Amino acid sequence: MSGILALLVIAVLIGVAIALYNSLVSLRNQVGSAWAQIDVQLKRRHDLIPNLVSAVQGYMQHEREVLDRITTARSRALSATGAGAVGEAEGALTQAVGGLIAVMERYPDLKANQNVLALQEELVTTENRVGFARQLYNDLVARYNTRQQTFPANLMAGTLGFRPAEFFQVDAGDRELPRVDLSAR
Amino acid sequence: MAVEASLPSGGPPPPAPRNIFDEQRRNRRDTWLLIAAFVALLAFIGFGFDLFIFNAAGVTRAGGVPLPVPIAATFAALFGLGSAWLGYRFGDRAVLASSFARPLSADDASPDVKRLLNVVEEMAIAAGVPKPRVYLIDEPDPNAFATGRDPEHASIAVTTGLLLAMNRDELQGVIAHEMSHVRNFDIRKMTLVAALLGAVLLLSDWATRVRLGIPTSRDRERSGGGGPVMIVLLVVWLLTVLLTPLIGRLLATGVSRRREYLADASGAELTRNPLGLASALRKLDAATAPTARIYRGTAHLCIADPLGQTANHRQGWLGDLFATHPPIADRIARLEAMAYRRSA
Numbered sequence: 001m002s003g004i005l006a007l008l009v010i011a012v013l014i015g016v017a018i019a020l021y022n023s024l025v026s027l028r029n030q031v032g033s034a035w036a037q038i039d040v041q042l043k044r045r046h047d048l049i050p051n052l053v054s055a056v057q058g059y060m061q062h063e064r065e066v067l068d069r070i071t072t073a074r075s076r077a078l079s080a081t082g083a084g085a086v087g088e089a090e091g092a093l094t095q096a097v098g099g100l101i102a103v104m105e106r107y108p109d110l111k112a113n114q115n116v117l118a119l120q121e122e123l124v125t126t127e128n129r130v131g132f133a134r135q136l137y138n139d140l141v142a143r144y145n146t147r148q149q150t151f152p153a154n155l156m157a158g159t160l161g162f163r164p165a166e167f168f169q170v171d172a173g174d175r176e177l178p179r180v181d182l183s184a185r
Numbered sequence: 186m187a188v189e190a191s192l193p194s195g196g197p198p199p200p201a202p203r204n205i206f207d208e209q210r211r212n213r214r215d216t217w218l219l220i221a222a223f224v225a226l227l228a229f230i231g232f233g234f235d236l237f238i239f240n241a242a243g244v245t246r247a248g249g250v251p252l253p254v255p256i257a258a259t260f261a262a263l264f265g266l267g268s269a270w271l272g273y274r275f276g277d278r279a280v281l282a283s284s285f286a287r288p289l290s291a292d293d294a295s296p297d298v299k300r301l302l303n304v305v306e307e308m309a310i311a312a313g314v315p316k317p318r319v320y321l322i323d324e325p326d327p328n329a330f331a332t333g334r335d336p337e338h339a340s341i342a343v344t345t346g347l348l349l350a351m352n353r354d355e356l357q358g359v360i361a362h363e364m365s366h367v368r369n370f371d372i373r374k375m376t377l378v379a380a381l382l383g384a385v386l387l388l389s390d391w392a393t394r395v396r397l398g399i400p401t402s403r404d405r406e407r408s409g410g411g412g413p414v415m416i417v418l419l420v421v422w423l424l425t426v427l428l429t430p431l432i433g434r435l436l437a438t439g440v441s442r443r444r445e446y447l448a449d450a451s452g453a454e455l456t457r458n459p460l461g462l463a464s465a466l467r468k469l470d471a472a473t474a475p476t477a478r479i480y481r482g483t484a485h486l487c488i489a490d491p492l493g494q495t496a497n498h499r500q501g502w503l504g505d506l507f508a509t510h511p512p513i514a515d516r517i518a519r520l521e522a523m524a525y526r527r528s529a
Contacts, residue, residue: 118296125303132311
């Protein structure tokens with residue numbers, strides 16, 4: 001009788017362990033694909049920026065340094081290696097683009113220009129895509145790490161080779177980014 | 186046309202994230218229950234036909250022997266299974282076609298459309314789902330809905346009125362709300378409800394056209410006598426036939442109301458900006474005209490009740506019972522409470 005009971009307990013434990021393992025694997029895969037999505041969006045931004053900058057250059061002769069900062073930040077982001085450095089360089093680029101969006105606000109006649117408006121929409125969506133990809137990634141990392149560190153997964157996660165994933169770091173300035181309201185409505 | 190910048194901050198995740206997988210599981214289970222209940226209901230109605238109409242009318246094989254199989258019950262159950270499958274597979278197309286929605290592509294140069302497509306793409310990224318197909322309904326009243334069977338086969342439709350009325354933050358809120366319906370499989374359940382509701386209405390229409398062969402004493406003699414059990418069964422069956430359309434409507438409303446609060450909340454979780462959706466809801470509320478192009482049977486799919494303002498303000502027990510949507514004021518209050526918690 002007690003033998004059957006012990007077998008039953010062992011079976012249940014194995015079942016729980018399998019479910020935990022599978023959920024950890026699933027989370028790890030989701031974290032991986034979210035990271036790939038960030039990469040896609042960052043690359044999209046890198047490809048777009050030269051065009052965007054040359055398009056507004058004509059309108060913004062007096063804002064050379066804003067545009068220069070974007071160009072420099074982009075080339076730094078391109079050459080950055082390692083998670084920490086990439087995060088920092090991309091953070092600086094995000095800030096620089098945010099600066100351009102804010103500056104465009106100061107040119108009322110720019111807002112009457114359809115091309116500029118289209119450009120501005122392009123800038124905003126580019127930044128949003130990067131931001132939301134990062135948001136999803138960080139949320140998933142938080143969930144993945146929490147799952148690993150809480151009972152009962154913490155008993156087996158390390159042994160089975162699950163390591164806490166790294167957050168996509170943003171520098172302090174980026175987090176402080178002011179909400180820019182260009183709405184005329 | 187103004188463009189509004191709303192850069193997502195890398196801020197802290199919202200409080201108490203709900204488990205999206207629980208929601209998905211629940212919706213999958215509900216879908217199966219719904220199909221089972223629908224088929225059982227139809228089989229019961231068909232069974233009644235066999236018992237009270239075919240039998241009473243003396244539909245028999247040659248020689249007066251009763252029919253060997255309940256023909257109507259079998260037919261009705263097959264019809265139920267068939268329409269459930271059609272609803273599951275093609276319900277989204279039917280819903281889109283019935284509201285005259287036209288698909289949008291990236292080639293569309295209009296700035297409003299470009300912005301819409303961008304916002305949909307952003308929200309798909311935030312939700313971690315493939316980008317759904319986007320449809321436009323030529324209709325001045327602002328409204329939007331999502332349909333489909335899973336995130337891989339999803340569509341979001343908005344009216345031209347919505348595009349004109351909303352700024353970027355508000356549009357983002359609305360699309361995030363719809364994207365939540367997509368992500369947690371609400372769309373599958375709701376589209377199926379729309380399709381089955383349509384089938385039920387069609388069927389009950391037929392049923393009421395059939396001349397009811399209420400068994401007379403002569404009939405009873407012929408069918409071997411029924412007694413009180415048969416009478417009770419007849420009453421229950423008649424009630425079912427008469428009440429089915431009503432039950433279907435109640436089901437559609439009950440299924441959708443709670444989902445709206447949930448989609449509001451998880452939509453705000455996607456944008457991290459509850460006030461965007463709150464402000465959009467206020468504008469939807471202010472638009473008093475009914476959404477003419479959205480058919481009554483798909484009302485529960487929409488972000489705001491297409492019947493117009495009165496429907497969004499109904500309160501109280503009876504209003505609650507028939508409203509496909511919770512009162513908008515209540516939804517706005519909940520979103521603002523979220524914003525308050527976040528800034529606190």
